[in-house]
Amino acid sequence: MLGIGFLFILLIILPIENDRKSAKDSNNNKHQLKQQVDQFIQQEKALQGAQIGISIRSADTGELQYEHQGDTRLKPASNLKLLTAAAALSVLGEKYRFSTEIHTDGPMKNGMLDGNLYIKGKGDPTLIPSDLDKIAKDLKKRGIRSVKGNIIGDDTWYDAVRLSQDVTWRDEHFHYGSQISALTISPDKDYDTGTVLVKVTPNEKGEKPSIQVEPETDYIQMMNQAQTVSTDEKENLKIEREHGKNSITVEGEIPAGSNVMKEWIAVWEPTNYVLDLLGQALKEHHITWSGETKTGKTPKEAKAVLAYPSMPLEEILVPFMKLSNNGHGEMFVKEMGKVVHDEGSWKKGLDVLRNAADEIGINTDTSVIRDGSGISHVNMIPANEISKLLYEVQKKDWFDAYVHALPVSGENGRMESGTLKKRLSKLNVRAKTGTLGTVSSLSGYLEGKSGETVIFSIIVNNLLDEDDGPEIEDKIVQFIHEHM
Incomplete structure (x- = not known):
């Protein structure tokens, strides 16, 4: 029979040994993750000549698990919306209504x-x-x-x-570069403010396609210079609005029998x-x-x-984050300026955004913030600051509304998966995507293989083709899942 003293010693030693084993396993996982990600960065052709910032944190402690150029300022594209949403919830509140x-x-x-x-x-x-x-x-x-x-x-x-300071002439006629007004309207429940929806339907080969505008309005004039071509030809349609006017031209080719082509065009x-x-x-x-x-x-x-x-802000955040609605981000900035300083401008609104970020615990001195949507190529923020933001917001009363608005990996419906609809379908991910010329980003929350929630931020800049970004990000997220 074991003595009481021996049992007491055993009860002390076993938890210590378990803690040591757990710490050893954790260190091994971190080491394997570092090896795999570092090797991938070195070997991935699309990253040659590019820059990538990676930051991985424990969602429980906020401790950094891995970083690569984590403190390097990079263009975040629409990952900046993570900061705008947090500031809007902090300043305006989740029940705020316009x-x-x-x-x-x-x-x-x-x-x-x-x-x-x-x-x-x-x-x-x-x-x-x-x-x-x-x-x-x-x-x-x-x-x-x-x-x-x-x-x-x-x-x-x-x-x-009407436009934030770095919107280019090339962007201003598309929905993502729409003009900002306190009195604006959207054609449908995607809520792309200040736009019309143009639908192009092919007819018989050699005929002009049919064009429908929603909502029906005399405010714009349509110019149909497009043609329906044979079924074996490629679609080559271009829909553009003339600068300073509401004249929209449709030109190019659309194959007979193809699907209706849709484009949201910003009005003047x-x-x-x-x-x-x-x-x-x-x-x-x-x-x-x-x-x-x-x-x-x-x-x-x-x-x-x-x-x-x-509808309340917590509901507006769903199309803002899941569909990456730029117009909403800029309106949130101006609204914060109006509420706090009685001036609905980018200057005052961005001051409020920075102050809100500082109060949350983000060091905005290391960043450049020029708008609320991320459309500017001048915006810069380190991946470590984005992952820190995602850690700190977990402590807020409005966090449920925040995380609910994030896109969800896999085929879960458009207003659930959003921009992650066709990505990472086998993993449990809630994250914000970002795409801009030469830029791609992905930041959010991931359930690791161990069941632990992990925070990550991946920002890739200077890509020759930004379409390579999602594949790079998804591979890194899969590595994180395997080792965390």
């Missing part, structure tokens, strides 16, 4: 409003055409049949600067776009006006008659 308001500045009698009707935008990035139809219906219910005055769009909640001056669609809605509900449809500022004495709150 709004659109209707004001009048005159009396109403016998169905006639003797004055102007104002639609005041306060930064709602989720306004869609059906919302304008509801506004027209609600005005009709209030007894308004005619307006003896103007229909005025008020976008002065934000400043009049989104405030006037909203006014055009509101005018259509008013006419459909037989509301007339005698004056002009124009932009202007709502006077202080005007009376607010209707207000339409957006």
